[in-house]
Amino acid sequence: MRKLLRSLLFAVCFLASTFSASAEDWQRDNLVIMMDCSGSMGGEKLEKAKNALKEILAHVPSNTDIGLVSFGANSGWNYPLGPRKNSQLMQAIDGLASGGDTPLGAYMKMGADRLLEQKKKQMGYGTFRLLVITDGEAQNPQLVDLYAPEIMRKGITLDVIGVFMAEQHTLSRVSHSYREAQDTQSLQKAITEVLAEIGQSPQAAVTHEAFLEIGGLPDEMVPAIITALTNVPEGPIAGQLLGRSSDMKLVSNQTAAPPPTSSWGYFLKNFGFFVIIAVVVLFQIIKNLKR
Amino acid sequence: MLQWLKKRTFLLCFLMSGVASTAVFAQTFQEQVGKVQVGDVDMTRPIQVPVITWGGDMITFYANGGLKTTQNSIYGKLGLNIELVRKDDFFEQAADYMKGKSPFLRGTFSMMGQVSELIASDDRTKGIMPMQLTWSAGDHCVVREGIKTIKDLKGKKLVLQRGGPHVGMLDDILRTAQLDWKDIEVVWAKDLTASPDSPAEIFKKNPEIAGAFMITPDMIGLTGGLQETGSGAEGTMKGARVLVSTANMSYSIADVYVARSDFYYKNKPWIEKFVAGYLKAAEEVVDLRKQYEAKGSPEFKKLLQMTQDIYGKDTIPTLEEDAFGLLADATLVGYPGNVAFFRDPNNRHGFGVFMQRSLDLAEHLGVIRNKIPIKNNDLDYNAPVFADYLSTTGFLKGQRFKAEAVQSEIEQLTQKGALDEKKIVSFTVDFQANQTDFPPEEYAKDFETVLSSIEQFGSAVLAIRGHADPTLALKTLVDAGINKGILQQSGRQGERVYFYKGRPLDLTKTGEIVTLIEGGAFDHGVYNAQAVVQEAMNLSRKRAEAIRKSFIEYAKNKKIDMDLTQVQAFGVGIREPLIPKPKNEWEAKKNMRGEFSLIRASAETMQSKDFDF
Numbered sequence: 001m002r003k004l005l006r007s008l009l010f011a012v013c014f015l016a017s018t019f020s021a022s023a024e025d026w027q028r029d030n031l032v033i034m035m036d037c038s039g040s041m042g043g044e045k046l047e048k049a050k051n052a053l054k055e056i057l058a059h060v061p062s063n064t065d066i067g068l069v070s071f072g073a074n075s076g077w078n079y080p081l082g083p084r085k086n087s088q089l090m091q092a093i094d095g096l097a098s099g100g101d102t103p104l105g106a107y108m109k110m111g112a113d114r115l116l117e118q119k120k121k122q123m124g125y126g127t128f129r130l131l132v133i134t135d136g137e138a139q140n141p142q143l144v145d146l147y148a149p150e151i152m153r154k155g156i157t158l159d160v161i162g163v164f165m166a167e168q169h170t171l172s173r174v175s176h177s178y179r180e181a182q183d184t185q186s187l188q189k190a191i192t193e194v195l196a197e198i199g200q201s202p203q204a205a206v207t208h209e210a211f212l213e214i215g216g217l218p219d220e221m222v223p224a225i226i227t228a229l230t231n232v233p234e235g236p237i238a239g240q241l242l243g244r245s246s247d248m249k250l251v252s253n254q255t256a257a258p259p260p261t262s263s264w265g266y267f268l269k270n271f272g273f274f275v276i277i278a279v280v281v282l283f284q285i286i287k288n289l290k291r
Numbered sequence: 292m293l294q295w296l297k298k299r300t301f302l303l304c305f306l307m308s309g310v311a312s313t314a315v316f317a318q319t320f321q322e323q324v325g326k327v328q329v330g331d332v333d334m335t336r337p338i339q340v341p342v343i344t345w346g347g348d349m350i351t352f353y354a355n356g357g358l359k360t361t362q363n364s365i366y367g368k369l370g371l372n373i374e375l376v377r378k379d380d381f382f383e384q385a386a387d388y389m390k391g392k393s394p395f396l397r398g399t400f401s402m403m404g405q406v407s408e409l410i411a412s413d414d415r416t417k418g419i420m421p422m423q424l425t426w427s428a429g430d431h432c433v434v435r436e437g438i439k440t441i442k443d444l445k446g447k448k449l450v451l452q453r454g455g456p457h458v459g460m461l462d463d464i465l466r467t468a469q470l471d472w473k474d475i476e477v478v479w480a481k482d483l484t485a486s487p488d489s490p491a492e493i494f495k496k497n498p499e500i501a502g503a504f505m506i507t508p509d510m511i512g513l514t515g516g517l518q519e520t521g522s523g524a525e526g527t528m529k530g531a532r533v534l535v536s537t538a539n540m541s542y543s544i545a546d547v548y549v550a551r552s553d554f555y556y557k558n559k560p561w562i563e564k565f566v567a568g569y570l571k572a573a574e575e576v577v578d579l580r581k582q583y584e585a586k587g588s589p590e591f592k593k594l595l596q597m598t599q600d601i602y603g604k605d606t607i608p609t610l611e612e613d614a615f616g617l618l619a620d621a622t623l624v625g626y627p628g629n630v631a632f633f634r635d636p637n638n639r640h641g642f643g644v645f646m647q648r649s650l651d652l653a654e655h656l657g658v659i660r661n662k663i664p665i666k667n668n669d670l671d672y673n674a675p676v677f678a679d680y681l682s683t684t685g686f687l688k689g690q691r692f693k694a695e696a697v698q699s700e701i702e703q704l705t706q707k708g709a710l711d712e713k714k715i716v717s718f719t720v721d722f723q724a725n726q727t728d729f730p731p732e733e734y735a736k737d738f739e740t741v742l743s744s745i746e747q748f749g750s751a752v753l754a755i756r757g758h759a760d761p762t763l764a765l766k767t768l769v770d771a772g773i774n775k776g777i778l779q780q781s782g783r784q785g786e787r788v789y790f791y792k793g794r795p796l797d798l799t800k801t802g803e804i805v806t807l808i809e810g811g812a813f814d815h816g817v818y819n820a821q822a823v824v825q826e827a828m829n830l831s832r833k834r835a836e837a838i839r840k841s842f843i844e845y846a847k848n849k850k851i852d853m854d855l856t857q858v859q860a861f862g863v864g865i866r867e868p869l870i871p872k873p874k875n876e877w878e879a880k881k882n883m884r885g886e887f888s889l890i891r892a893s894a895e896t897m898q899s900k901d902f903d904f
Contacts, residue, residue, distance in 0.1 A: 027829055123702050125832050125862060127825065153811035155821050176819050209784065210766040211875055216780065216787030217765065221801045222872040225768065226761050228808040229824050230866045231706075 029064045029127045030118050032081055032111040035096060036134035037072025042098035045135065049163070050093050057089060067114060071107045073097035081114050102136050104171075105143025112151040113236040119155065120234065129157045132171060141170050146239045148174035155232050320658045321409040324382055329413045330391035332554045338371075338561075339393035341378040344606060346621030347424035347546045348397075349598050349614075351375060354572035357597060365572050369564040377601065385409060389416055394554035399427075400545040401459030403665055404649025411663040415553040418665035420642065422566045423632045426903055427537040427544035428750075429620025430460055431510040431517075433494070434502040436530030441468040441716045444475055444534075447501035450490045453479035456544050457490075457504035462652050463543045464535055467716055467744045467889075472655065484509050495528060502534060507620060510536075518893050520712065535715055539751035539891050541622060541903060542640035545632075549665055562668075563676045570626045574682050577623065577901045625902030626681050630672050637850040639746040642667050683902065692856040696896040697752050701861055705756075715751060715889040716744060720838065722883055729838050729885075731845035738845040741887045750897065752890045753858045755842065757835035759827035760882035761865035762873055764820050768808070771818035777807060824865060832862025838885045856898075 033053070037046060060066060066089065067081030079092035108130065115128045130151065138144045148171065152158050159177045162169040172178035217225070333339075337360065342348040356364030358375045366373055376393065378384045385406050387393045396406065396418070403418070410416045438444065441464050451457040465471060478497075481488040484506055491513060494503035505513075513531045514521045517538060523529035537543050555562055576594065583591035595614040599607040607613045624632065633642050650662040671677075678684055704710040720737045722729070731738065745753055769789070772778035779790040789796040791804070807813065814821055839860040846853045865882075873879040 027832065123698055125829055127829070149811035149814065152814040152819075152821065153809075155825050157819065157822055158815075174815050176815060176822070177817065206760065206762045206766075206876075206879060208876075210762050211873060211879070212785045213769055213787060214762060214765040214872060215785065215874065216782070216789045216796075217769065217872060218796060218798050218801075219872055220798050221796075221804065222761075222765065224801050224805050225765065225808065226865060226868065226871055228805045229764060229768065229820060230864060231809075232821070 026122050026125045028118075028122060029061075029129075030067075030081060030115055031060070031064055031129045031131060032067040032069060032115055034107055034111045034130060034132045034134075035068065035070040035072075035078075036102060036104070036132075036136070037070045037074070037096050037098045038102040038136065039072075039099055040102075040136050041072065045163070046096065046098050049133065050096055054090055054093050057084070057093070058086065060084060065118070067111070068092055069107060069111050069114075070096055071100065071103050073099035075100070075107075077110075077114075081118060101139045102134070103140060104132070104134060104138030105140050105147050108132065108144065108151065109147050109237045109239075112147070112154070112156055115156050116154060116234075116236060124155075127157070128155060129159065132158070132160045132175075133163065134160070134169065134171075135163045135165065137170060143239075144170055145174065147237050150237050150239065152176065153232065154237070318658075319408065319660060320385075320405045320653075321412070324385055324389075324409060327386050327389040329389050329416060331415070332391045332394045332551060337374040339374050339376050339387070340395050340565075341384050341387070341393055341397040342375045343377070343379050343397055344602055344617075345425070345546060346618040347623070349594060349618050349621075350424065350569060350572045350576055350623070352597050352601060353576055353594050354568045358601060365568045365575075366565075369568050371561065371564055371568065373565075381406070388551065389413070391551075394551040396549040398547070398549075399456050399459065400547055400645045401456070401462075401649045401652060403547060403549055404646075404653040405658045406549075407650060407653065407663055407665055408659040408661055410549075410551075410665075415551060417552040418549040419552055419555045419668055420547055420549050420633075420665055421555065421562050421668045421670065422548045422569060423624050423629055424546045424548070424569070425621040425623055426541050426749075427456065427546070427620065428541060428622045429507045429537065429616075430457060430504065430544060431507070431536040431538075432457075432460070432464060432502055432504050432534045433491075433510055433513050433531055434534040435498075435500075435528075438501055438534060439711050440714050441535060442470070444468060444502065445470055446474065446476075448476045448478055448497075448499055449502045449504070450478040450480055450493045450497075450500050451504035452483045452490060453481065458656070459649070459652060460535075460537065460540070460543050461504065462648070463540065463747045467747070469740075469744070507616065518713075518891070532712060533891070536891065538894075539715065539889075540747045541749035543747045545645060546621070552666075555668075560676075563670060563674065566629070566670065567676045567680055570629065570677070570681055573623045573625050573902070576618075577625075580618070622903045623901070626672070626677060626684050628902050633667055633670075634672065637852075639742075639851060640749070644746070690856040690898055691750065691854045691900070692752060692859075692892065692896050693898060694856045694859065697856070697859055697892055698861075700892060700896055701752065701754055701859070701890060705861065705863060705866070710888075710890070713891045715748070715891060717886055717888040718744070720885040720887070721880065722834065722885060723880065726883075727833060727837050729834075729841040731841050731848065734838075734841065735845065737887075738842050741842070742846060742849070742851065745889060748889050749857075749903065751857075752892045752896070754861055754886075754888045754890050755835045755839045755858065756861045756863050756886045756888060757831035757833070757838070758863045758867060758869075758882060758884050758886065759831040759865050760873065760879040761827075761868050761871065762879050764823045764827060764865050765872070767818050767823045768813055768820040771813040771816060771820055774816055774818055775813065777812060828862050828864035830862070831864050832860060835860035835862055835885060842887075 035049070035053075041049070057066065062084060064084065065082055066079065066084050067077065068079035068089070069077050074095055074097050078095060079089050111130050115130060119126070119128055148158060152175075158175040159179075160169060160171040160175045161179045162172070165180065168180075169178065340351070342351055352358075352375065354365040355361070355373055355375055356367060360366045360371060360373045378387070378397070381398055381402060384393075384396055384398070388396050388410065396403065396410070403420070407418065410418045438447070444464070445468075449461065451461060465475070478493065478500060480490045480493055483489060484491065486492070489505075489509070490503040491505045491509035494500050495513070510517070510533060512526055513528045514533060515527050517533055517536060519532070521527035521529055521531035550562060576591075579588050579591040579594070582588040592610065595610040598614045598617065599610060607617065631638055631641065635641055636643065638644070646664050650659070650664065653659040654662055701710065704713060718737065718741055720734060741753070745751070769778065773780055777791070778796065780787055781790065782788045791800050796804075839858055843853050843855065843858060868882040869884070870878045870881050873882065
């Protein structure tokens, strides 16, 4: 258990340290922690997690706005997103109590919507991060599948820490980072990778290799890609992404379906439905004619 | 409609008559006036003071109680006896001035530059400028589709009224764009408005003309409004829009009085009362206008009626629209504006700068041969006649813009890709990768260019926009695509070919790739392109803030007190790269840049002010 907590502490410490210090309102860093306090987190597990959170959050830079939202016995915003006030924040963490189901999707939306509201206030500048700490699968996994891609598309970095999970959480497939709290080594490795990405400014990281890598993109396609990357839709999480296509199911690390190998196969795939309809209609016409 | 503006510039039509289709005129002002016998000022009757058809002169009517001084008027109470004479013909004005019929000239500052040589020909008539009345906010340069900024005017044909107030305005625009008169071709129109020979009508008929200078009613007719673009419907011209307006270039056209030296020095207390009375009237009219807009004001309506009675119904057909519009297009400067204009040596749109420019322009146009300046007044603005008599004697300029509204408006325009339509001019400052410090001395040349170009633009926002290079975001996206199996790659580094759905990635797949990006297919996992885009956005804003700080410091060192709300920083991120797919570090650096842009922000972003200075 101590090992687990150390891992948890380490993870959140690193996440917090990626936020840069800033005084201006427009560039504030925002972190919403979404804590799973469902029945399965009861007893020692929750107490240990609370102690870990209290210790870590005390060290988050003071100009990082923090929010704490949980589902369990005291569901909702335990500490609304805003500047850190230590005594109130610690009181909020102490107040976390376990009980009930795991409505993960709905609470992810709640946390993300508040971050998006803040993003609008900050004119799109700053950083926005949703950290989900959970020990079990959602009771409504379809909502998680529905919301998670939109949360990420809208510029929120989604980090997940799975604690005491026998298998990888569903969110491991639909998040920016997923960390197992049972394996310190792999967790440390994942965090190091995240830090390598986030800790550097874009210009600093550009190497000669980068120019060679993007060289293979068609020239005329690049402006459209840049527009697509920068035109991030506004508004709360709606459970849909404009232009989300059927071959974009949330099955990461799977190669997209290869193109059909024969023209017959291609015809069947694209027009099979119409062929069946045509056959049925033809059959009905012949049947009527016979009468 | 609004014949008043036509009249206002009538005098300069004469001034520049006989002009060829170039910017250089054949005769000097003095030659066109002809020989005039100089006489002493007639003191046996009420002092004749010329007025022209302009909103600033409505204040003079109010101060005087009409054309002749009434007992209860401001001038009446001050013991002055004045006869206001409408003189839109500047040649007549100049002749009366020289003869001694009136000790005053009334016109725009650039007009005073034209007359300067004539009035300097006799010691008695040498000019002294006692007062500034207003700045103009109702003159516009309208352009066709395709002209994005004023730099695009190079090599283009422009139409404007021969000798009208827009001559000086065009001169200011050319200077801002770092262009010269020889860089453009001028088509001269005879009239200002409401005739087939006016700039708006010539512009409509001749597609070779890229832009035209016009007054507010014509501008609305062609574009639909100051912030609009003509749709082609309801008489508007498709694609026509305002490129520059004195609503933004608010320190371009100054309306002033000039007094004869002999009268000025012999009647100093009279001059002081004349100026103080006008400034008092300006304060009262500002208050009455507020009352009128809030709940109506019989006093203000009386002024509108008086204006119509004096100018006639031909010039001012309606009170609500035309008389009110006449006043609205004139921005009052009041007491603080006069002190700033005549006394602040560091004022980049003050008397000294204007005098020099109007003489330069007059010489360039060929209407004077010798540059003989008109003198600044020596009024004591701290004297009781001003300090104890007037209410608005503070010099707190106040903030010109609502900072948050400006931020919101420009961010929205950027996101919609519509900011280019609001740009007047842009300048670029290059910087290095990771650069966050911009020492003023290192960027002195760039900063000076920007400073000298924005002097007249008191009501335009100076947006400092930081741009970042998109290379890392693109690379991260490619890495994410490969990691998720959306893209496959082949070939050695430097000869990479990407495949999508088993076929080489080519332009025909743009739509599908864009759909995948918009659908979030590239987002999850360790390669987070959105985070890189966000970081670039933050970084570009930080750079813009650093440039802003440095620029303001530079201005401060030059003793220029910048309105901090007018200069604002924005981060553009990777949205507008100059080279979308850089091949090397040199090309990537081209994308890392700071851009100074003068933006025509909407009226909603501006703070309401009684006087502008």
